Amino acid sequence: MAVVKETDTVILYDPEKGKKYFLNLSLAKGKFNTDRGELELSELVGKRYGEFVETHKGFRYVILPCTLYDFIMYKLNRLTQIIYPKDSAYIALRLNVKPGDTVVECGIGSGAMTAVFAHIVGDTGKVISYEKREEFIKNALSNLRKLNLENRVIVKHKDIAEGFDEKDADAVFLDVREPWLYIEHAYRALKTGNMLGVLVPTVNQVIEVLKKLEEMPFMDVEVCEILLRKYKLVPERFRPEDRMPAHTAYLIFARKLPEGMKE
Amino acid sequence: MAVVKETDTVILYDPEKGKKYFLNLSLAKGKFNTDRGELELSELVGKRYGEFVETHKGFRYVILPCTLYDFIMYKLNRLTQIIYPKDSAYIALRLNVKPGDTVVECGIGSGAMTAVFAHIVGDTGKVISYEKREEFIKNALSNLRKLNLENRVIVKHKDIAEGFDEKDADAVFLDVREPWLYIEHAYRALKTGNMLGVLVPTVNQVIEVLKKLEEMPFMDVEVCEILLRKYKLVPERFRPEDRMPAHTAYLIFARKLPEGMKE
Amino acid sequence: MAVVKETDTVILYDPEKGKKYFLNLSLAKGKFNTDRGELELSELVGKRYGEFVETHKGFRYVILPCTLYDFIMYKLNRLTQIIYPKDSAYIALRLNVKPGDTVVECGIGSGAMTAVFAHIVGDTGKVISYEKREEFIKNALSNLRKLNLENRVIVKHKDIAEGFDEKDADAVFLDVREPWLYIEHAYRALKTGNMLGVLVPTVNQVIEVLKKLEEMPFMDVEVCEILLRKYKLVPERFRPEDRMPAHTAYLIFARKLPEGMKE
Amino acid sequence: MAVVKETDTVILYDPEKGKKYFLNLSLAKGKFNTDRGELELSELVGKRYGEFVETHKGFRYVILPCTLYDFIMYKLNRLTQIIYPKDSAYIALRLNVKPGDTVVECGIGSGAMTAVFAHIVGDTGKVISYEKREEFIKNALSNLRKLNLENRVIVKHKDIAEGFDEKDADAVFLDVREPWLYIEHAYRALKTGNMLGVLVPTVNQVIEVLKKLEEMPFMDVEVCEILLRKYKLVPERFRPEDRMPAHTAYLIFARKLPEGMKE
Structure with missing residues (x-):
């Protein structure tokens, strides 16, 4: 499984809304914030693509690779x-x-x-x-x-x-x-x-x-x-x-x- | 300049007729023969793409790379x-x-x-x-x-x-x-x-x-x-x-x- | 030259704005009114396609046939x-x-x-x-x-x-x-x-x-x-x-x- | 039902071979001849499109209109x-x-x-x-x-x-x-x-x-x-x-x- 690097652009996918957020981790620092709650972007680094990350409200996004x-x-x-x-x-x-x-x-x-x-x-x-x-x-x-x-x-x-x-x-x-x-x-x-x-x-x-x-x-x-x-x-x-x-x-x-x- | 390898497929290009011959050098052994004369295929190996090769009658083909x-x-x-x-x-x-x-x-x-x-x-x-x-x-x-x-x-x-x-x-x-x-x-x-x-x-x-x-x-x-x-x-x-x-x-x-x- | 009939759909063409108005004469009764001035639609009937009609302000529209x-x-x-x-x-x-x-x-x-x-x-x-x-x-x-x-x-x-x-x-x-x-x-x-x-x-x-x-x-x-x-x-x-x-x-x-x- | 006129171009359709013959009746005079047998073209005139015509061997063609x-x-x-x-x-x-x-x-x-x-x-x-x-x-x-x-x-x-x-x-x-x-x-x-x-x-x-x-x-x-x-x-x-x-x-x-x- 490919691991998320701190220079990657990743997709955070909200499976309920079917919505994708494109984030470049070296630029988008700090917290990612929506009505689903917030999460610390630095936590994404080192996770594997396909894994879930959870906001402080307990909502789960999937981390997906951003293809060319x-x-x-x-x-x-x-x-x-x-x-x-x-x-x-x-x-x-x-x-x-x-x-x-x-x-x-x-x-x-x-x-x-x-x-x-x-x-x-x-x-x-x-x-x-x-x-x-x-x-x-x-x-x-x-x-x-x-x-x-x-x-x-x-x-x-x-x-x-x-x-x-x-x-x-x-x-x-x-x-x-x-x-x-x-x-x-x-x-x-x-x-x-x-x-x-x-x-x-x-x-x-x-x-x-x-x-x-x-x-x-x-x-x-x-x-x-x-x-x-x-x-x-x-x-x-x-x-x-x-x-x-x-x-x-x-x-x-x-x-x-x-x-x-x-x- | 890329060099012709003995496993390459090359194009011999006849500039007068505008005709291309596709040759795989590991398979097409021996002499290449047309009405322009003949040439020893092993001579192609080591030449550079874009160079000329000459038949025994003095006719010159261009060696071109075969793209995918x-x-x-x-x-x-x-x-x-x-x-x-x-x-x-x-x-x-x-x-x-x-x-x-x-x-x-x-x-x-x-x-x-x-x-x-x-x-x-x-x-x-x-x-x-x-x-x-x-x-x-x-x-x-x-x-x-x-x-x-x-x-x-x-x-x-x-x-x-x-x-x-x-x-x-x-x-x-x-x-x-x-x-x-x-x-x-x-x-x-x-x-x-x-x-x-x-x-x-x-x-x-x-x-x-x-x-x-x-x-x-x-x-x-x-x-x-x-x-x-x-x-x-x-x-x-x-x-x-x-x-x-x-x-x-x-x-x-x-x-x-x-x-x-x-x- | 074709003559405008009272059941026709016509185009009034404003040559300065390059704008077309589609009007069906049996439905659009009374006055046609824009900032160019007004004109009586019944006056169109009997004119020939390609002719001009003038508003009370002196602005001229061209009457064009509406093709299928x-x-x-x-x-x-x-x-x-x-x-x-x-x-x-x-x-x-x-x-x-x-x-x-x-x-x-x-x-x-x-x-x-x-x-x-x-x-x-x-x-x-x-x-x-x-x-x-x-x-x-x-x-x-x-x-x-x-x-x-x-x-x-x-x-x-x-x-x-x-x-x-x-x-x-x-x-x-x-x-x-x-x-x-x-x-x-x-x-x-x-x-x-x-x-x-x-x-x-x-x-x-x-x-x-x-x-x-x-x-x-x-x-x-x-x-x-x-x-x-x-x-x-x-x-x-x-x-x-x-x-x-x-x-x-x-x-x-x-x-x-x-x-x-x-x- | 439309009637075949002597100036028409018609299609004779061979339903077994699925083959069409285009014939202009004012030009193609005399007999129409294939291995199915022959038929007199003048007999087509006055028939209705969609009808059959029979060769002397008893084979039946359909007369179809030739569309534009x-x-x-x-x-x-x-x-x-x-x-x-x-x-x-x-x-x-x-x-x-x-x-x-x-x-x-x-x-x-x-x-x-x-x-x-x-x-x-x-x-x-x-x-x-x-x-x-x-x-x-x-x-x-x-x-x-x-x-x-x-x-x-x-x-x-x-x-x-x-x-x-x-x-x-x-x-x-x-x-x-x-x-x-x-x-x-x-x-x-x-x-x-x-x-x-x-x-x-x-x-x-x-x-x-x-x-x-x-x-x-x-x-x-x-x-x-x-x-x-x-x-x-x-x-x-x-x-x-x-x-x-x-x-x-x-x-x-x-x-x-x-x-x-x-x-």
């Missing part, structure tokens, strides 16, 4: 449009990200994609994230800290107009307004044979990226979009939910060929 | 319907799979989902895969071997009607015909607070799974389906491809609550 | 979930409804589908609509009256448990909770070779309908769902809207074969 | 990409086409959209179709003749670069390569307050149309796409079909405002 998905969807502090799990999971797989990898990305946004990369590269890998805007860096690092992923991320407070410092990244990912301006830089930062990923919200941007990719030594270009449709949970009247996201972003992938070679 | 995505889509030997990257990537993220985790699954199928789990859990993690049919095991292991992922997978040639051996899995995943029969077993194999995943192709199966989940201490149930639409790559006439997959599977997720507790 | 689509989407009084144009247009075409046809349906709901049928069958056709609930009939007829379609619709305040009175309908459409109970009745009401349509919101209902259709002399069965995705209107940043309907209904179509014949 | 949907999907002779019922039904409804209307369109293509308009406008309406290419006109008219819809269609063998002859169309529809060049002409042909429809396959074309519409007195602009997903018909294993069309076209709608007025 939970955090991104319900707890991540957003200063920007975030990259949703349906997209970020696919991006990470398409870029072949795995434990030990070095991933280079720009920009950090609110850190939702960064977190997915960091989650997968593990303690032996690194995510190097370029970002121009200081307030985004501060917010993203705060989010990553609550996920215990901060130590896997190196943030560079730089404009990538001058290029990336890296030359041998396992994967490069661009989530910027004008990605076509930086594809040559991304190319140079990436291992030959490895994958570049680009995310853009509009068709006009996709078109510019495609034009740029056509000029350069890239192959296996793919442009796609992912739709996720949820269903209502009533087995006797099974049907999709009434509404769904119609669009988050277009995803573009391409594999780096050696210099001088055009597909 | 490439392998699943183009090279995996299929005895069953496979789980596609759009689904497997999301499943792995929803189940919160990460380096070091122990994932329990049933069945192994052709190993496409197993490979994604093994890819992410890394050398410090394990995928324990239950499978009744010997021919599936043999084929899946052959696929995993070509991905250098075999050492992360423990296959159990067992019927799960008697349950799983594990009690503390970080994630449990069911891809079987009648998953509702095994959800109690899955429950017992899983850490409290962690995620169960179920994949089924038909609505009737979803309904049975939902009924079973309703009876048991699970919360955060989600049923969804993922659609991936690709676009044609002509920037001057940008438009989706003409056809797309309409359906692969329904995905079901649920979080284990402590025994005796109903959401 | 406008009315269904923005003006129809809803007591029930309605059938949306993306579905109703396809249903009418699949059922081969055309001027002069006799269409039999059950139930009338809020009249959105009835209106589409009545719109197409024209003055020489008829829609015969069965409905058990008086308040639905009253509301639907009020909606149809505002569309000048009331005279093409015959409402029968009956339970179809005893069957339809008709024997030779050009098309039959069922939008009821348990359509499988009435498919034999629908069969008898329909011309041989012609189409039955069924709309249901849940998968469980589709399954029951399919089982019933399998037992009976029907062919060319189709089950489908229609998704409509809108785009934002900014050409420089062209992209889909953020959200869309995920589900309205499943549509089922089948063609009647002669009695005693099974496909 | 059947004809478009299975029998229409295609020289071009056609407009599918999921799109054409919605277009007709959005353009508010009804019995008695005059619809102006360009170009005729293979006549699939023309047929839907002609089907709905009835004997009292007209579809005026502009087309530059003679072979398209010839083919489309042949298709329309087999649907008994030819008499409702006036084809103009003209380039619309000089504009439309009409000034007061109930609806205008453009399906041409560069529709933005003709939107001013379309505007002049259309009744004020009525709807223009445009169909284009690529995003780049949508963008050009939107730019043009922005400059002109149009309101209520909508851009959308329609996806239709079919399901397999096995109630015990209910699930969508494996593949579906990913794209046919983008649809654009706009309502004409009076001259000089910008939304």
